Amino acid sequence: MPKMTRQTARTIFERLAEARPAPKTELHYKNPFTLVVAVALSAQATDEGVNKATKTLFEVADTPEKMAALGEKKLGDYVKTIGLWRNKTKNVLALSQKLIDEFGGEVPRTREELESLPGVGRKTANVVMNVAFGEPTIAVDTHIFRVGNRTGMAPGKNPLEVELGLEKIIPDDFMQHAHHWLILHGRYICKARKPECWRCPIVDLCQFKEKVMSPNPPKKEKPKPAAKKATTKKKTLAGKPKLRAAPKKKTAKKKAPAK
Ligand code: SF4
Numbered sequence: 001m002p003k004m005t006r007q008t009a010r011t012i013f014e015r016l017a018e019a020r021p022a023p024k025t026e027l028h029y030k031n032p033f034t035l036v037v038a039v040a041l042s043a044q045a046t047d048e049g050v051n052k053a054t055k056t057l058f059e060v061a062d063t064p065e066k067m068a069a070l071g072e073k074k075l076g077d078y079v080k081t082i083g084l085w086r087n088k089t090k091n092v093l094a095l096s097q098k099l100i101d102e103f104g105g106e107v108p109r110t111r112e113e114l115e116s117l118p119g120v121g122r123k124t125a126n127v128v129m130n131v132a133f134g135e136p137t138i139a140v141d142t143h144i145f146r147v148g149n150r151t152g153m154a155p156g157k158n159p160l161e162v163e164l165g166l167e168k169i170i171p172d173d174f175m176q177h178a179h180h181w182l183i184l185h186g187r188y189i190c191k192a193r194k195p196e197c198w199r200c201p202i203v204d205l206c207q208f209k210e211k212v213m214s215p216n217p218p219k220k221e222k223p224k225p226a227a228k229k230a231t232t233k234k235k236t237l238a239g240k241p242k243l244r245a246a247p248k249k250k251t252a253k254k255k256a257p258a259k
Contacts, residue, residue, distance in 0.1 A: 001152045001207050006169055008205050009153055013174040015201040016181040023180035025131050027051065032107035032132040033099070034058050036117070037067070037092055039124045045083045053079045064096040064105050091119025109133050123159065126179075136175035138166045143186025144179065150190060152207030 026047040029035040034054070042050045057078040061067040067075070072089055079085045079092075095117040099105055107128065108114055114125035126139035138144065140159035144166070148154035154165025170178045189196050197203050197211040 001155060004152050004169060004207070006171065009169045010171045010174070012151070012153065012202045012205055013170065013178065013181065016185055017174065017177070019201050020181060020184055023177050023184055025127070025180065028054060028058075030058055030062050032128065033064055033067075034062050035132050036095065036107055036114075036120065036124070036128055039127045040091055040095065040119045041079060041082055041088050043084070043088070043124075049082055053082050064099040067096040068093060068100060088119065094118035095120065107132065122163075126163075130176075130179055134176065136172075136178075138163050138170075138175075138179045138182075140166075141183060142192075143190075144182045146192060147182050147186045147190050150195070150206065150208040151202065 027035070027038045027042060028051045029038045037058075038050055038054055041054065057075075061070055061075075070078075070093075072093060075093060076085065076089045079089060082088065098117055099107065103113070109129070111122075111125050111129065114120055114128055115122065120128075123139045123141060126137040129135040130137045130139065140148070140163045145156075145159055145162050148156065148162040148166055153169055154162045156162035156165055166178065166182075167175075174181075189200050195208070195212055196215070197206070197208070198213050198215060200206065203211065
C-alpha cells in the first residue's frame, strides 16, 4: 500500500468536514465527570445502550460524591443492561472515590492523571481530553482503527500505531474534530462488514482493495458440486445395492440321549 500524502489526508478531511460540519460525540453527558463515566461504561457496548442507562443515572448522580454514595447495589441496578456491568460498576465507584480523595472531586486534565483512574485507559483519556477539554487528541476505537487501516491513512497493527500515524498525517487545523469525523465515518459509511463505498465521499482517495461499489453486489456463484464417481458396487435389477446374505447362526449340536 503506497504511503498517503498529507495533501490527500487534507482533502479527505475537507470532504468529511463538508459532510458533517459540526461533529460531536453521540454519548450523552452533563459535565466532565459524567463524560468519564459514560466513556468508561461504553467499552464493548453501544453508545445507544449506554445513553439509555445513563439517562436516569445522571439525573441522580452527576458528581463523584453522589456516585460514590450510590454504592454497588444501587449503581448496578442502573447499569446492568450494559455489557460487563459488574466490573464497570466497581470501576466507576473506585474512580469516583479517587476523584474525591485525590483531585478535590474534579476531573484532572492530563493524560497521566486521567489514566491513573480505575477503568480509564488511553482511549478513555483521549476522549475526555478531546471532548471535555478541547485537546487535539485521537481516541482510536474500533471504527477509527478500521478506517485508518482501510484508507491507508494510518496503517497499524494496534490502536497506538494507528493513533501515532494519524497524529502525523492529519493537518493541524483538522485535529480538533478529526476523531469524531473518523468515528462517524466508520460507524455510518465505512462499516465493518459491508463498507458503503458506493456513497463514500472519499472513495477516490481511499486505498482499500475490496471496495463495495453497489448496495446489491451480484452474488458469487456457488461452485457446482463435483460429479460423483461411478461406484463399482453390483446393483440389483431394482437399482439397489445388493444386500449380503446374513451369516448363518451356528446352532449347538444336540447331545445324543443317554442310553
Ligand atoms: S471507500 Fe469504502 S473502504 Fe474506503 S473509506 Fe470509503 S467506505 Fe471505507
